[in-house]
Amino acid sequence: MKKKFVIIGAGLAGLTCANLLAEKDIDVTIIEKQKTIGGLAAGINENGFSMDIGPHYMVLPKDSVITEKIKNMLGEKNLLSFLDFANSHKAYFNNKVRRKFPTIKEFLNQKSRFFRINVFLEIFFLKIKLVFSKSEYKSGNEYLKKNYGKLLYENWFKYYYSNIFEEENLPKDFVMNQFPPIELKKRRRNIKGSQDNLKKSPFFDCYPRFGMNDLIKKLNEELTKNKVEIILDSNIESIERKDNEKIITYEKDDKKLQLVFDGIVFAVPPSKAINWLSNSTEKIKSNSNKTPVAYNAIITYLFVDQEKVFDGWIINLYDPKFLISRISQQNHLSKNIAPEGKSLLTIEIKCNPSDKIWKNTDDEIYNVVIKEIKKMDILNAEKIFGHRIIRIPRIYPKFNSIQVNDEKLVNLINSNENEYTFSHEYDSNNLISNDTDNNKQYRLGGMLIGISSAYNLVEQIIINLKK
Numbered sequence: 001m002k003k004k005f006v007i008i009g010a011g012l013a014g015l016t017c018a019n020l021l022a023e024k025d026i027d028v029t030i031i032e033k034q035k036t037i038g039g040l041a042a043g044i045n046e047n048g049f050s051m052d053i054g055p056h057y058m059v060l061p062k063d064s065v066i067t068e069k070i071k072n073m074l075g076e077k078n079l080l081s082f083l084d085f086a087n088s089h090k091a092y093f094n095n096k097v098r099r100k101f102p103t104i105k106e107f108l109n110q111k112s113r114f115f116r117i118n119v120f121l122e123i124f125f126l127k128i129k130l131v132f133s134k135s136e137y138k139s140g141n142e143y144l145k146k147n148y149g150k151l152l153y154e155n156w157f158k159y160y161y162s163n164i165f166e167e168e169n170l171p172k173d174f175v176m177n178q179f180p181p182i183e184l185k186k187r188r189r190n191i192k193g194s195q196d197n198l199k200k201s202p203f204f205d206c207y208p209r210f211g212m213n214d215l216i217k218k219l220n221e222e223l224t225k226n227k228v229e230i231i232l233d234s235n236i237e238s239i240e241r242k243d244n245e246k247i248i249t250y251e252k253d254d255k256k257l258q259l260v261f262d263g264i265v266f267a268v269p270p271s272k273a274i275n276w277l278s279n280s281t282e283k284i285k286s287n288s289n290k291t292p293v294a295y296n297a298i299i300t301y302l303f304v305d306q307e308k309v310f311d312g313w314i315i316n317l318y319d320p321k322f323l324i325s326r327i328s329q330q331n332h333l334s335k336n337i338a339p340e341g342k343s344l345l346t347i348e349i350k351c352n353p354s355d356k357i358w359k360n361t362d363d364e365i366y367n368v369v370i371k372e373i374k375k376m377d378i379l380n381a382e383k384i385f386g387h388r389i390i391r392i393p394r395i396y397p398k399f400n401s402i403q404v405n406d407e408k409l410v411n412l413i414n415s416n417e418n419e420y421t422f423s424h425e426y427d428s429n430n431l432i433s434n435d436t437d438n439n440k441q442y443r444l445g446g447m448l449i450g451i452s453s454a455y456n457l458v459e460q461i462i463i464n465l466k467k
C-alpha cells in the first residue's frame, strides 16, 4: 500500500518537499491556509503583472541537483544568472548612494588625518588597558567599543551592522569572529574586516526571467503531474495521533472535514507547528511563545513612471537613522514585473512589533517612505503613480534568537513517528553559511535554505520508511 503524507504549508519548502515525496511514490496532500500557494515566494498580481512579495534573487549552488532541477523546470535560458552582482548592490552610507559599503580601511582613508590619529590612539590605549584587565563582554557592541574604540564604533560599526541587526543587541560570537581582537603588529590586516568573502563563492545569484512566481507556477504544474492534492484556504483545527495514524481535522468552506495520513511534514515555522502537538508539550509551548525571534517587515511597493530609478538593482541602507533597510528595483530582474517604461520599487522596513511604524496606517507609512527616499535624493516624487503596502510579522531573523528553544521544538516534533519539520523559522535572508574547508562565509538566501531543507528531509523520510 502507498504511504500517505500530508504537507502543512505550501511555501517553497513545502511545495518542493511535496514534489520530491510524490516522485518517491508517496501519496501526497498539501494543506495551506492561504488562498494561493507559494508563501513568501508567491507573486502579488497587479494589473497583469506579478510582483514579488519579498525574494529578490535566489542563491543556488553552482553544481547541484537542486540547480539542475530548477533549470529544467524553468527552461535553462529562463534562469538569469547575475554575474555582475557586486555592481548591482549599492550601499547608502554617509548621505550618499555608493558603489559599496566602505571597508574600515577605505572609510579611514576618506577621513581627516586628525580623525585617523584619534582612532589609532584610542585603539592603542584600549589595547594597553586590556593587557591589565581581562574583559568579559555582554554583547558584540560592548566588545567592539572596548577593542576597536568608540570613535570607530559610532562612525563605522554602528552603520555597518545597522542593515542586519538590532543595534544594541549584536551577537557577541558572530561579531568577534568577523572582527577578531586587533593585534597591534597585525593591525593593518585585521582592521580590513572581512567583506571580501563572497568573491570565490561556490554559489551563484539568479532569478527567473518571468518573475519568482514563475517558479511557483512551474512547481504547481509538477504537482499536478505528480497527482498531489492541494487543499487551499483551510484551517487545521487539530491533529490526533492514534496508533500509527494521524487524523487531521480541518475547516474548509465552513465545513468540518477529516483526513487520515501515515505521516506529516510541517512546512510552517516550528512555532506554528507546536500548536498541533499533544498536551504533554505545554511547557515548551509556553516557553517558546515568549521568545522574541524576529523582526516584522513592512513592504512598500512604489510604482514609478520611469524606466529606471537608480543604477543597479538593490540599495542597502547603512544608516540607523533611516527606517528603510533595503530598496530594490524589481523590474531590473524581470521585464514581466512592471509595465514597459515603468519601474517597481520594493522598499523594506524592518521593525519590532512595538515600534510606532508597525502600528501606523498605510498613508502614514507611505509618507515616511517618501520622506526618506527624498532625503536619499534618488527619486523625483512626481514620478510616483501608485503604491501598495503589505505587513509581514516575524520575518527577519534576530541573530541572537537562533536559539535552543527552536531546536527543542524541532526535536520534539521529529520525535513523533513519521512527523517532520524544517528548522528554518529564523533562516531568512541574512543567513550565513560556513565553508569550513576554505574558512569562508557566504550569505545564503531563505529560498535556498527552504529548498535544500526539503531535499534533506525527503532523503531522511525515505530512509526511515525503509527501516
Ligand SMILES: Cc1cc2nc3c(=O)[nH]c(=O)nc-3n(C[C@H](O)[C@H](O)[C@H](O)COP(=O)(O)OP(=O)(O)OC[C@H]3O[C@@H](n4cnc5c(N)ncnc54)[C@H](O)[C@@H]3O)c2cc1C
Residues within 6 Å of the ligand: 008, 009, 010, 011, 012, 013, 014, 031, 032, 033, 034, 037, 038, 039, 040, 041, 053, 054, 055, 056, 057, 058, 059, 234, 235, 236, 267, 268, 269, 272, 297, 299, 348, 392, 395, 424, 427, 428, 429, 444, 445, 446, 447, 448, 450
Ligand atoms: C522582504 C523579503 C525579502 C526576501 N528576500 C529574499 C531573497 O532575496 N532571497 C532569498 O533567498 N530569500 C528571500 N526572502 C526569504 C524567502 O522568501 C523565504 O525564506 C522563503 O520563501 C520561505 O519559504 P518557506 O516555504 O520556507 O516558508 P513560507 O513561504 O513562509 O511558507 C510557509 C507556508 O505555510 C503556510 N502556513 C502558515 N501557517 C499555516 C497553517 N496554520 N496552516 C496551513 N498553512 C500554513 C503559509 O501560508 C505559507 O504558505 C525574503 C523574504 C522577505 C519577506
